[in-house]
Amino acid sequence: MSKISVMVNGLPGNVASTLIPHILADENFSLIPASLTGPDTLEEQVSCCGVNFSLIKPADRDAWISDVLLKNSGLVAIDYTHPSAVNANAIFYAKHQIPFVMGTTGGDREALSESILQSSTCAVIAPNMAKQIVGFQAMMAHAAENFPDLFKGYTLRIEESHQSGKADTSGTAKAMVRYFNSLGIPFNVDAIEMERNPERQENVWGIPAEHISGHAWHTYTLRSEDGSVCFQFTHNINGRDVYARGTLDAVSFLRQKMIMGCKGQVFSMIDVLKG
Numbered sequence: 001m002s003k004i005s006v007m008v009n010g011l012p013g014n015v016a017s018t019l020i021p022h023i024l025a026d027e028n029f030s031l032i033p034a035s036l037t038g039p040d041t042l043e044e045q046v047s048c049c050g051v052n053f054s055l056i057k058p059a060d061r062d063a064w065i066s067d068v069l070l071k072n073s074g075l076v077a078i079d080y081t082h083p084s085a086v087n088a089n090a091i092f093y094a095k096h097q098i099p100f101v102m103g104t105t106g107g108d109r110e111a112l113s114e115s116i117l118q119s120s121t122c123a124v125i126a127p128n129m130a131k132q133i134v135g136f137q138a139m140m141a142h143a144a145e146n147f148p149d150l151f152k153g154y155t156l157r158i159e160e161s162h163q164s165g166k167a168d169t170s171g172t173a174k175a176m177v178r179y180f181n182s183l184g185i186p187f188n189v190d191a192i193e194m195e196r197n198p199e200r201q202e203n204v205w206g207i208p209a210e211h212i213s214g215h216a217w218h219t220y221t222l223r224s225e226d227g228s229v230c231f232q233f234t235h236n237i238n239g240r241d242v243y244a245r246g247t248l249d250a251v252s253f254l255r256q257k258m259i260m261g262c263k264g265q266v267f268s269m270i271d272v273l274k275g
């Protein structure tokens, strides 16, 4: 099968940069040496793993993309940009019929799905591409569907810690809230406790110093009314490499769906894992 052309958007950001060596090392993909970037990015180019990437600002991208699409049929976009860019980027991909993997969190998630449903393209949208976490989400989805109100009367505490530059509350934690709600616990995403203080992350949480600038630690604690029962679910990720494999699986999944003629469909990472 021919290689899948991939465009990684969000360079020179952290996750986009982490993905580059994984894509270059995988013979199933060919990488476009350009990336959609933010309006305030000063550089016009960035070098990553020996490749020079042109950085394309929002104002220039409509004029730029037609030539890319002519030369790269079957192009799939990967988006790890900024919560403020999610909806405009989705509209851009939909307008140019580019299937995309949306790893970026935040924005208006309903409008995000809507922009695909009304388009001729498809997307995989998920706040977490780490396949083992997606598997855990699938277990939670199963419990939520089959055992409604299993934890009725329990209290829930959700704590998450990420690097201080993270712009929003964890999208993964927000997605988990829905499952806990179905399991009988009224909980609002506003009650998620965020840690962004590097000093506390190292000294109170015990996050290794080398990962203070890139980590995702989550703990969900459930306690029964009388305090006699406690459940705790924890997933702690250091660095960002774990997101690469899931992202590339999502790209391959999406390419297959497009070859099969799918249009206007939104897939989750649980779909990718099952596929």
Ligand SMILES: NC(=O)C1=CN([C@@H]2O[C@H](COP(=O)(O)OP(=O)(O)OC[C@H]3O[C@@H](n4cnc5c(N)ncnc54)[C@H](OP(=O)(O)O)[C@@H]3O)[C@@H](O)[C@H]2O)C=CC1
Binding pocket: 009, 010, 011, 012, 013, 014, 015, 016, 036, 037, 038, 039, 040, 041, 042, 058, 080, 081, 082, 083, 084, 085, 089, 102, 103, 104, 105, 106, 126, 127, 128, 129, 130, 165, 171, 243
């Ligand atoms: N789904 C998943 O598994 C995961 C999701 N994420 C999510 O991915 C996103 C990116 O995270 P991270 O790499 O750490 O963030 P960074 O802030 O390091 O990088 C974001 C990059 O996007 C650029 N950008 C800003 N606006 C636009 C735009 N309109 N179009 C294109 N690029 C733009 C920024 O440029 P500038 O700095 O100039 O503004 C920056 O280079 C976050 O939402 C995060 O939560 C992270 C890890 C895993």
Ligand SMILES: O=C(O)C1=N[C@H](C(=O)O)C[C@H](O)C1
Binding pocket: 105, 127, 128, 162, 163, 166, 169, 170, 171, 172, 173, 215, 216
């Ligand atoms: O910004 C991050 O780093 C991460 N963002 C995602 C989220 O908001 O849940 C996934 C993971 O937690 C890392």
